[in-house]
Amino acid sequence: MNGWTLSPALGWPAGVALAVIMTACAIAEIVIHIRRRSASDETAASCVRRTLICLLTAVAVLTPSTVAETTSKAVNATDIVIAIDTTSSMAVKDATYGDATTISRLDAAKDAVHDLTKAYPAASFSAMSFGASASLDVPLTPDTLAIDNWADTLSVEPTTTSSGSSLDTPLDKLLLTLKDIRQRHQNDTIVLFLISDGEQTSTTTRRTYSSLRRYLDDALVLGAGSTTGGQIPADGSDDSPDGQETWVTDPTTGQPGISKLSPDTLSTIADELSGTAVMLDATHTATDSLPKASKTWRTTSTAKTRQRTTPVVWPIAIAIAALLAWEFGAWVGMSRRLL
The missing domain is CATH 3.40.50.410 (von Willebrand factor, type A domain)
Structure with missing residues (x-):
């Protein structure tokens, strides 16, 4: 049966630690925005954008992966x-x-x-x-x-x-x-x-x-x-x-x-x-x-069923890259207005 799981590429201790830190950063961004809303020029869109970057990074370090059953195995030749x-x-x-x-x-x-x-x-x-x-x-x-x-x-x-x-x-x-x-x-x-x-x-x-x-x-x-x-x-x-x-x-x-x-x-x-x-x-x-x-390696088939875990991080990476590009564009626009 196919399914989803988390398989941190950095290992569970490091993965969980980084995910907690990034989640805390996301929460801190929301709290700071609310408290300094009247005294800051940060827009709601900027707050949402930065919060999403932190949350998506937290998910990425936990490495979402698909799990599929297979009877094939790559073995060294x-x-x-x-x-x-x-x-x-x-x-x-x-x-x-x-x-x-x-x-x-x-x-x-x-x-x-x-x-x-x-x-x-x-x-x-x-x-x-x-x-x-x-x-x-x-x-x-x-x-x-x-x-x-x-x-x-x-x-x-x-x-x-x-x-x-x-x-x-x-x-x-x-x-x-x-x-x-x-x-x-x-x-x-x-x-x-x-x-x-x-x-x-x-x-x-x-x-x-x-x-x-x-x-x-x-x-x-x-x-x-x-x-x-x-x-x-x-x-x-x-x-x-x-x-x-x-x-x-x-x-x-x-x-x-x-x-x-x-x-x-x-x-x-x-x-x-x-x-x-x-x-x-x-x-x-x-x-x-x-x-x-x-x-070299070759594939062999056996009667024994085993699970194969495949990381699926690329959609999250694309989303983070798009948000960072948006953040950079917003920073450039803000800098020009301040000149």
């Missing part, structure tokens, strides 16, 4: 694709993100996703997770809340389903996803964010990510964890109470295995993507070295 490693090693609690607090690698990845949705509030996002297999969890959408909720619900895969970490697991799914986005939005800026600890335990040779470059404008590879490493929870949980964990055993030593961040591997993947690698820690977050967003 930037498409963000996020791929997060959810293998069991991402449960290791050796990561930091923005401060010295130690958290799991997956929690650091979640914090990174929240920072990305804040950094690109008007962009479109697609999200996938990968472990033993890759899954496109959220198709391309401008709904950043959906991406934040997706990140919050992520969990690492159980060690019983793991067959060794292979960093090329998401490659095929990424290739299909990026190709589809490029075909549907040929002029968009497409950016890939890959978040992983860089650990490759599979015996197979990792395939290169260079095949994705044709569909990308930029890429940022984010590393979660530390080079010191940590033990992997056997239940695949990243939230087990301290002191109650059981650890994944290294079959070659019979001792709890140590998983370490591999900056070299992640940097190599970034080079294959012609992108940048950033290792997340207490001083480096996902907002470091962020690729630039597109300078």
